[in-house]
Amino acid sequence: MKSLLFLILAAAASLTAAEPSKPNILFIIADDLATRLGCYGDKTAITPNLDRLADEGVVFTKAYCQGAVCTPSRTSFMLGLNTRHARSNHFIEHPDTMTMGRWFREHGYQTAAIGKIDHDDPNDAYTDPKAWDVRVKREDMAPKLPTQNTFFDEDLGQQRKRVSLIRLADSQEAMGDWVRAERLIQFFDKERDASKPFFAAIGFHTPHVPWDSTRAIYDQHDPAKFTPETTPTDATPLPPDSLLQEPGMEMSEAHHREGLRAYYAAVTTLDQQIGRLLDHLRAKGQLEKTLVVFTSDHGYHLGWRGQWCKHSIDEQVLRVPLIVRRPQGAKNAKAGGIVELLDLFPTFCDFARLPAPEKLDGKSFLPLLTDPKAEGKPGAFCQWGNGRTVRTQRWRLIERRDGSSELYDHSTDEAEYHNIIANPEHAPLVKRLHGMLDKEFGPMTKASGLKQK
Numbered sequence: 001m002k003s004l005l006f007l008i009l010a011a012a013a014s015l016t017a018a019e020p021s022k023p024n025i026l027f028i029i030a031d032d033l034a035t036r037l038g039c040y041g042d043k044t045a046i047t048p049n050l051d052r053l054a055d056e057g058v059v060f061t062k063a064y065c066q067g068a069v070c071t072p073s074r075t076s077f078m079l080g081l082n083t084r085h086a087r088s089n090h091f092i093e094h095p096d097t098m099t100m101g102r103w104f105r106e107h108g109y110q111t112a113a114i115g116k117i118d119h120d121d122p123n124d125a126y127t128d129p130k131a132w133d134v135r136v137k138r139e140d141m142a143p144k145l146p147t148q149n150t151f152f153d154e155d156l157g158q159q160r161k162r163v164s165l166i167r168l169a170d171s172q173e174a175m176g177d178w179v180r181a182e183r184l185i186q187f188f189d190k191e192r193d194a195s196k197p198f199f200a201a202i203g204f205h206t207p208h209v210p211w212d213s214t215r216a217i218y219d220q221h222d223p224a225k226f227t228p229e230t231t232p233t234d235a236t237p238l239p240p241d242s243l244l245q246e247p248g249m250e251m252s253e254a255h256h257r258e259g260l261r262a263y264y265a266a267v268t269t270l271d272q273q274i275g276r277l278l279d280h281l282r283a284k285g286q287l288e289k290t291l292v293v294f295t296s297d298h299g300y301h302l303g304w305r306g307q308w309c310k311h312s313i314d315e316q317v318l319r320v321p322l323i324v325r326r327p328q329g330a331k332n333a334k335a336g337g338i339v340e341l342l343d344l345f346p347t348f349c350d351f352a353r354l355p356a357p358e359k360l361d362g363k364s365f366l367p368l369l370t371d372p373k374a375e376g377k378p379g380a381f382c383q384w385g386n387g388r389t390v391r392t393q394r395w396r397l398i399e400r401r402d403g404s405s406e407l408y409d410h411s412t413d414e415a416e417y418h419n420i421i422a423n424p425e426h427a428p429l430v431k432r433l434h435g436m437l438d439k440e441f442g443p444m445t446k447a448s449g450l451k452q453k
Contacts, residue, residue, distance in 0.1 A: 020197040022108070022352050023327065024290035026277070027201040027344075030270055031070065031116065031208035032310065033296035035321045037267070044225050044260075046217075046268045049275030050323065053294060057325030058333045058372050060365075064318050064380035064391060065298045065341045068310055071119040071126070072384060073297040073341065078118055080345030080360035083383045084441045091118070092125055098357045100345050101131025104199040107354050110134075112187045115141070115180045116203035134187055138205070141179045149210070165210035166262045168218055172272065175212055177204045181273040185280050197352075204273065207266035207300075217272075218265045226264070228256035229303040229415075236419035238305065239404040241386055243312050256303055263302060291351050292325040295341060304415065313382050313389045313398060315408075315416050326351070326369050335368045337376020338393065379433075381440045388444070390436050397433040399444055405430070 039054035067073030112134040119126035301307035342362040350364040387400040
């Protein structure tokens with residue numbers, strides 16, 4: 001009897017010793033996703049899985065990216081550096097720079113990257129070859145079935161008529177993001193080294209154009225339920241060239257609604273694949289051992305001032321969704337402190353009880369996961385296109401290379417329609433915010449905010 005008990009205890013000790021001592025991390029990245037989600041208060045969004053993730057974690061209501069398009073944003077958060085220290089081609093020019101994936105791999109994690117994590121380059125030139133034990137590019141995961149293409153045209157367009165492309169598939173299996181989720185599930189089931197914790201990053205395509213969804217999901221969205229955004233008649237005109245790549249267009253209300261329908265359907269498609277991943281981890285008993293972080297590389301306009309894309313340093317583009325589910329952490333909570341995506345790298349390190357690389361520009365927001373009411377950072381910064389900006393809890397200051405500036409008061413103007421920079425009573429505030437920009441990026445020069453790929 002004693003011998004049997006000894007064997008049972010020895011076997012249990014052996015299993016315990018084989019389990020990794022550090023937690024897993026699942027990093028989920030959407031592309032071109034605005035905060036148009038149910039958990040962010042959007043009642044037209046059909047996002048049950050992300051809403052469930054929010055119920056089980058913390059929603060950050062003031063999270064900001066550091067690039068107005070994919071590459072500068074992703075370069076920044078994968079390196080933990082601001083866009084002064086890490087421009088779009090930084091890793092190509094400085095391949096010895098420490099990357100997020102390499103850091104975790106060197107510290108005992110099994111790492112996997114599925115889809116678009118850095119820049120979407122067929123040759124993976126932007127991706128650190130030392131970072132990932134398993135690396136699968138988007139090009140290696142083509143959808144299994146063809147999709148039908150429908151061009152979303154607008155005959156009232158002033159400078160371009162084609163807004164985007166709507167693609168509808170007959171089944172989930174035809175969707176590129178279904179294939180990506182399936183590939184990560186394959187990693188979990190067949191390629192995992194159970195003696196190590198995993199750091200898995202997956203980059204989904206949706207809702208980047210073309211807007212992909214299944215016919216069934218598309219039909220769930222009633223265009224009559226969407227309210228197209230209209231610019232107030234007293235809105236302050238934007239400075240010349242502030243929307244660099246988007247000329248703006250007149251659009252009929254019917255087309256505006258149809259565009260919103262296609263975009264929201266793509267978001268629901270994304271939501272379904274995220275649900276597959278979370279359900280799989282839950283079924284395997286891994287969810288309570290895993291930090292889950294969901295975000296997007298940047299936001300999206302969807303009709304703001306007639307714009308349908310990104311490419312500008314305003315609230316619509318720079319504010320991103322950020323939802324974090326921490327095992328044994330706060331549940332169904334909202335954190336209103338300012339955080340930046342470049343804070344992800346040090347936060348992951350803090351959560352995993354690892355030291356962070358030297359000279360990171362980000363700051364761990366782990367304290368906000370413990371106490372969502374805690375203060376965040378003084379401001380969020382972005383330098384891109386023809387200018388730079390700082391967003392504080394109440395204000396956004398934008399400085400352009402042509403000498404123009406904008407100041408928006410988010411306590412009364414969340415959509416940034418009324419520039420109050422000319423109000424003399426705000427001069428001390430503008431001076432203080434200008435000083436914050438100089439501290440983050442250095443003095444403003446003609447090259448400041450140089451457009452990046």
